[in-house]
Amino acid sequence: MQDYLKGLNEQQMAAAMHMKGPLMIVAGAGSGKTKVLTTRIAYLLANGVDAFNILALTFTNKAAAEMKERITKMLGNNEARNLYIGTFHSVFARILRGEAHRIGYPNSFTIYDGDDSRSVIKTVINELNLDDKHYKPNVVQSRISQAKNALVGPAEYAMDSAIQQEDMRSNRPAIAQIYQAYAARCFKNGAMDFDDLLLKMHDLLKNFPEVLHRFQHKFKYIMIDEYQDTNPVQYEITKLLAAANENICVVGDDAQSIYSFRGATIENILQFQKDYDDVKVIKLEQNYRSTKSILHVANEVIKNNKGQIPKDLWTENDGGDKIRLVRTMTDNEEGRFVADTIQEQKLRYHYYNRDFAILYRTNAQSRAFEESLRRMGIAYKIYGGLSFYQRKEIKDMIAYLRVTANTRDEEALKRIINYPVRGIGKTTIERAVIVANEQQITLWEVLNRAAEFGYKAGTLEAIQNFVTMIRYFQSMLADKNAYDVAVQVGKHTNLVKELFSDKTTEGLARYENVQELLNSIKEWTESPSNDDGEVGDKTLGVYLQQITLLTDADNEKEDADVVKLMTIHAAKGLEFPVVFVGGVEESIFPSGMSINTREELEEERRLFYVAVTRAKHKLWLSYANARYRFGNLVQNEPSRFLDEMPEEYIDKSYAGGGARNQGGMSNQGSAFERMHRGFGNDAAAAERMYGPPPSKKKETAKPTYLPVQPPASKVVEHKPSADFIPSDTSNLQ
Ligand code: ATP
Numbered sequence: 001m002q003d004y005l006k007g008l009n010e011q012q013m014a015a016a017m018h019m020k021g022p023l024m025i026v027a028g029a030g031s032g033k034t035k036v037l038t039t040r041i042a043y044l045l046a047n048g049v050d051a052f053n054i055l056a057l058t059f060t061n062k063a064a065a066e067m068k069e070r071i072t073k074m075l076g077n078n079e080a081r082n083l084y085i086g087t088f089h090s091v092f093a094r095i096l097r098g099e100a101h102r103i104g105y106p107n108s109f110t111i112y113d114g115d116d117s118r119s120v121i122k123t124v125i126n127e128l129n130l131d132d133k134h135y136k137p138n139v140v141q142s143r144i145s146q147a148k149n150a151l152v153g154p155a156e157y158a159m160d161s162a163i164q165q166e167d168m169r170s171n172r173p174a175i176a177q178i179y180q181a182y183a184a185r186c187f188k189n190g191a192m193d194f195d196d197l198l199l200k201m202h203d204l205l206k207n208f209p210e211v212l213h214r215f216q217h218k219f220k221y222i223m224i225d226e227y228q229d230t231n232p233v234q235y236e237i238t239k240l241l242a243a244a245n246e247n248i249c250v251v252g253d254d255a256q257s258i259y260s261f262r263g264a265t266i267e268n269i270l271q272f273q274k275d276y277d278d279v280k281v282i283k284l285e286q287n288y289r290s291t292k293s294i295l296h297v298a299n300e301v302i303k304n305n306k307g308q309i310p311k312d313l314w315t316e317n318d319g320g321d322k323i324r325l326v327r328t329m330t331d332n333e334e335g336r337f338v339a340d341t342i343q344e345q346k347l348r349y350h351y352y353n354r355d356f357a358i359l360y361r362t363n364a365q366s367r368a369f370e371e372s373l374r375r376m377g378i379a380y381k382i383y384g385g386l387s388f389y390q391r392k393e394i395k396d397m398i399a400y401l402r403v404t405a406n407t408r409d410e411e412a413l414k415r416i417i418n419y420p421v422r423g424i425g426k427t428t429i430e431r432a433v434i435v436a437n438e439q440q441i442t443l444w445e446v447l448n449r450a451a452e453f454g455y456k457a458g459t460l461e462a463i464q465n466f467v468t469m470i471r472y473f474q475s476m477l478a479d480k481n482a483y484d485v486a487v488q489v490g491k492h493t494n495l496v497k498e499l500f501s502d503k504t505t506e507g508l509a510r511y512e513n514v515q516e517l518l519n520s521i522k523e524w525t526e527s528p529s530n531d532d533g534e535v536g537d538k539t540l541g542v543y544l545q546q547i548t549l550l551t552d553a554d555n556e557k558e559d560a561d562v563v564k565l566m567t568i569h570a571a572k573g574l575e576f577p578v579v580f581v582g583g584v585e586e587s588i589f590p591s592g593m594s595i596n597t598r599e600e601l602e603e604e605r606r607l608f609y610v611a612v613t614r615a616k617h618k619l620w621l622s623y624a625n626a627r628y629r630f631g632n633l634v635q636n637e638p639s640r641f642l643d644e645m646p647e648e649y650i651d652k653s654y655a656g657g658g659a660r661n662q663g664g665m666s667n668q669g670s671a672f673e674r675m676h677r678g679f680g681n682d683a684a685a686a687e688r689m690y691g692p693p694p695s696k697k698k699e700t701a702k703p704t705y706l707p708v709q710p711p712a713s714k715v716v717e718h719k720p721s722a723d724f725i726p727s728d729t730s731n732l733q
């Protein structure tokens, strides 16, 4: 038997060695689903299947990269590099880059991230003379996204009476109009938002039988991880692709379905068996990840969900420590407790920072943890904060690159047309946009033909210089790689020089960030294969696609010794030796917005299940008696999920005796433990910490504690490499 199959249990082995026909693996957390998927790919390759014929869809690009690395190790060759493997979005973006011209987009189409798409939506709302206070761009955006993920295009959206009634009820009848205009604008700009990558892929396969046929024959084997979270459009695409060969293998856990708000439905799992004849179903029941205590708690809690495929996970792992419940007085104290405990665990058990994860329900909760970690000097990284690529200076530089790759990209063009300042004022730009709309041409074309539109001599010259510069960048596209183009862009736009001349701390940081961006482009162009498996193509277009589709988890460098902070959604599929889950309180977890129906509550419970099952060895669940939310001091009850956990696996000594115990604390335990226990649910103590609640204060008094925006994520790894700066900055100035 090949080495990589050894150690698998009987069911895992059967799944890994399944060669032909539809296969579904439904199994609980930590039972080796992802491992089996990886091993199966290795097995297929070892048994004559060509890597070019395998498509594997993962939850993050990082998971894809890890899979490739493992397969390479398993097989001892480089075949894994030829797999089509990545997220739905990255794989489809790659396919569309070869095919988009068929549906009227340039193959070098731009990918709009959430910010870009919101900004276009806002522009469209204003152009339609609607009030963007009422038609909030983010609300409209999520409505449009919902529609796209359900395969509802603008025309159908406008025609569907149920949808129209719903929009009438929410007093936003013009969403259909906005959707229509937004879609038209994106098309005109040669841009796709994230949802379009799915939707347009679907359109392509539906409308071009020859393309469908080609990819059906290319992807003879299809594998999908985290299948429970696929939405209707993803489902339809994979069904189309798999139709010819029916070699499709999906793995998932209905108990971990946590994206119904994005249209994912566990129906997909149930439907799978109806879609194909002779589906082989394999259950995995042994958990290899967690201790018995952790697993029992997870099993018991999820049993409270009615709509669940029954399964009982067991493990041979140790019993392990009990799950610790921690009650603190306030969220700040919760942060301190966690930071102190991390320090203590490191000293006592020789853990590294990277062994710890702090998980929470909402991003805003990270603030208290971050402050305490910083105070203690513990290196950490927030996933999902302001990421590197969302920083202004990075977005500016990228905008230049985007315009170079695709001049139809109006968002990017507007961003940089007068940055650094070159005398093309706001009114000039606004006028150009109006002309573009009137004449049904792109903004870029207006700039090219500026002489026809009566600009003043000085402005005209500025515009023409700008156009010449961008054309110069474009002239390099054919025979220069992404890095060479980027260096020229940095140099000729004066962007780097401008940042270099700002000697403030922030200015320096911005300068270093741009250098870091250039470093990373250099690294990328020099690496043998791209993250999405593409070999060799190091052009600017490929680079841009690749960075737009990075998820936070993908940004992590393997060797970074940092405590990881992230939402539970972002933690899906990951595992950590020690896990803290913060804010386990009513109205936070379950979220106050998700307790009105059984379905919503069950989704919150699945999220709780995901959180608990991330832990390998130790788990802390904490809740605060009081915290500031939206400017008010609120007191929350401990989460109902805590009541659902079996007593014998819980250590309540940090919680003052009981999850819902309102009384004093026990005096048991070490001094350390006593120091970090909560003070009980005492409003007077809360006031001592925070000052009086806002209602008791004079109108003008500021609360002593103000909720602050979490600072930008501390990107510990983003240090420019010393060897790059001296040689190349001179080049750039
Ligand atoms: P999740 O539902 O969280 O995605 P999963 O079912 O995908 O979990 P994996 O991440 O594949 O589970 O595996 C969990 C852990 O158990 C990993 O560390 C994996 O290496 C280990 N594992 C899985 N199967 C075995 C096995 N047969 N022997 C030893 N370790 C195993």
Ligand code: MG
Binding pocket: 033, 034, 035, 225, 573
């Ligand atoms: Mg997994």
